[in-house]
Amino acid sequence: MSKPLIIVVSGPGGAGKGTLVDVLLERDTALWLSRSWTTRAQREGEPDDAYVFVSRDQFHRRIGDQGFLEWTEFLGNLYGSPIPDDDIGNDIVLEIELHGAKQVKEQHPEALLVFVMPPSRQEQERRLRERGDPYRHVMQRLKKAESEEREGTALADVVIVNDDLDRAVTELVLAIGVARRSRG
């Protein structure tokens, strides 16, 4: 059996990565979504299994145990992808920000790095506000998006503009198909 393909879906907050990945997982049931750890507080209405919500102490202990494939600090909170078990068998999807995506790509150059762009700054702001984050956080995320987009579009194997969800998922499915066919 070939090694699982790692698919990294990155992009600025409000690009719609989460929705895109949800639909992708419905279309391709052979994919396994990694569940990240975070020290961020759970948002109101956010499902309990959106993350493993932990304290900074717990997070640091896991760093000490070399338990993360990648981790980063993003706007004051820690986020990390636990190292997947060896026996997963399925191709793996990581939905993470750019700094983490770069770490994965350095360790696994064969990973597929997909960068998702919002259709416009206006639509991105609307999506961010809809989540109920404080205005200050929305502004921080919009500001961060500028540099993330510059860097992300240069680094990515595939750039997808998430204006039409159906088309965006189809582009992602096609890119995964190509990556699967070209792996050793």
Ligand code: 5GP
């Ligand atoms: P949010 O607080 O909006 O859930 O996530 C903030 C950012 O952190 C998003 O861009 C999200 O994709 C990213 N993120 C979520 N989990 C991880 C992770 O495990 N590692 C890294 N590097 N970024 C993550």
